[in-house]
Amino acid sequence: MTESWSLPGKLSVDPQNLERLRELTRKIGERLQRETDAISHGMTAEIAAAVGELDDRAMRDALHSSVTDNVEVMIDQLAHSKAVSDLPSLPHAHRYAEELARQDVPESSLRRAYHVGSHYLLARIFDQVQEIDCPPHEQPPLYRHLAGWLYQYIDAITRQVIATYQEEQRSSHERAARTTFTWVNRVLEAEDVSPREFSAATKYRLDQVHVACRVWVDDRADQPAHTPALAPLIDQVRAMLGGRDDPLVVVTGRREADVWFGGVHRVDTRAFDSVVASAGGSRLAFGSPGFGPAGFRASRSQAHQASRIAHVASDPTARVTSYADEGIPVISRLIxxxxxxxxxxxxxxxxxxxxxxxxxxxxxxxxxxxxxxxxxxxxxxxxxxxxxxxxxxxxxxxxxxxxxxxxxxxxxxxxxxxxxxxxxxxxxxxxxxxxxxxxxxxxx
CATH class of the missing domain: 1.10.10.2840 (PucR C-terminal helix-turn-helix domain)
Incomplete structure (x- = not known):
């Protein structure tokens, strides 16, 4: 069975010349094997310089190990004319993808690293075309052959490491959510919780003023039943409240979440009407500001109490309520x-x-x-x-x-x-x- 490595749809290679292309490819691979270390170091530096999120001194060794994994495999496959589909395990590359996911480095940074790396290696490969015994008329199909092979390799390995990244990101977020949920419940149940340990576990300070907010999507709204749509709204609310740090978010259902905003002393509900109106079916219910663990609990209880008004009110303008607003504590109980x-x-x-x-x-x-x-x-x-x-x-x-x-x-x-x-x-x-x-x- 003959096989041609090429860019899809355009750069096909005449099957009768395939063996000659493989011979030339093997020569290039063998020459590159003598430069593996230099290529790995050069590629690592190139990626770190081009992708700012990956230029982390603490992670440089992990990046280099991932790059070395890929470079050794690519050059070995060139030297032995192996098919792209015959990829060996790349443990360092997958471990690096997992670590990036755990640190919330954007997925796009990992993708870009592979594009930068492939461009760097392709330049080294093309340099070798000029060094081997290859007549001028054979060079164009050889260039296309090598570019097509590298394209397919990067496509295959990127799909693998991105899948690893996404799975670890999902698992990391689930672990973090479970940890946060446990610590929040301890505070809500009035356990004696160390503010320092709470902050270390949740990345949110307990020893400050809190404003709790119940955020949800109205069941009557034509909205998908999931919480990711709430994230942009929560970000907008944080910015409008002037909070310096990230809020503490606990997802309580597929359409709802409890959120605590730290360092907020006052909420003007009128300011949020247009924001919520533009987020089709979304609702906000705030508690009053409160300090420390007691304020953390009280504000959340008040936010839930205030949210009951929006659940029963017929007026569509009741999208935003606050327990601190005049009359709301009494009205929330009269319902x-x-x-x-x-x-x-x-x-x-x-x-x-x-x-x-x-x-x-x-x-x-x-x-x-x-x-x-x-x-x-x-x-x-x-x-x-x-x-x-x-x-x-x-x-x-x-x-x-x-x-x-x-x-x-x-x-x-x-x-x-x-x-x-x-x-x-x-x-x-x-x-x-x-x-x-x-x-x-x-x-x-």
Whole structure:
């Protein structure tokens, strides 16, 4: 059976000349065998200079061993006309790929190393074509033959070492995730954990201020059921919070994760609305800032409590919640019994609890009026309406409430906050019993 080594589709070699090409290839291989050490050292230096991530003094010996593994095999195969498919074991090359994976060196750096190395060796091989007894008319097919063979070798060995790299990376990430999960659970269970040992194991400081965040993809969203899509969102959140160090991430499901951001003292939830909106179906729920192990636990518990609001709220703007925001701690507990909460809201707000645009305008007017210390002027200024329009709205609101707007202000403000945060979940349908005429448009 004849065989030709060539670049796919183009550089084929006439089978009748194949034996002559193999003879010339063997001569080149035999000459290169005398220069194996020099080629290995030169190639190592070339790769280290070209691929910055691999120019690590501590890893230079491992890189050189990997390069030597490949150079010795390639030159031996040239000298003995072995097929590319007949690759021996390259233990040093595979060990180097595993070490790069463990250190999170990008896979692209390993790929590039092989391209740089093949270019370096091809130049040495082509130099030999000029040194051996090879007539000019035989040189072009020999060049093509050698280039094709080297292409196939690099393709074959790269697939092998990249597979080794990816498997070790997967295993390393799983080991790191299991270790992190164990240490986090120890803190959450209030065990006495050394901050130094926790940091060494998780690469995250325990003796600092923490803000926990529940990150998840809404089940109703048209999103794949996996967590890698959350990574860019988590990176964006870290950058916007101004965290200096990497957050601590614990994956809790195929669509969700608990995240702790260190050194963060305040969260402005409004700043994240556009970010989350652009990440289709993603949600964020923050806990309050807390220091040390106790703060680590409390913030995470609060983030989970706040996340319940986003799970039940009908308003699509409830994509970001924070336990530190006004009213959220109370609202997150009132959703434990939604039927009772809905009934209470209707009892407090009367016809203002109707799920309609007109009632929503009235609720907003009452809310601003109460927050403005019953000032008509301040309410008009904030809503950009005439003072008489505000007075009319509030008079009508008193009829809808069945009492003065300024009566029971705490209950009214809490009920309005529930309507604003939870939306139609606690509102009365516009066509529901007892709502006739309640949703008629208000005159300005």
């Amino acid at each position: 434990d019994d939604l039927p009772a909460t809905r009934a209470w809201v209707h009892d407090v707000l009367g016809e203002l609890a109707v799920d309609s645009d007109a009632a929503a305008r009235q609720r907003d007017t009452v809310r601003v009026f109460l927050e403005s210390a019953f000032s008509y002027s301040a309410t008009a200024s904030q809503l950009m309406l005439h003072r008489n329009s505000i007075r009319y709205r509030l008079e009508k609101a008193s009829l809808q409430l069945g009492r003065g707007v300024a009566d029971k202000p705490l209950d009214t403000q809490l009920a309005l906050a529930l309507c604003r945060v939870l939306g139609s979940v606690v509102l009365v349908p516009e066509s529901g019993p007892g709502t006739a005429g309640a949703s008629s448009p208000a005159r300005e």
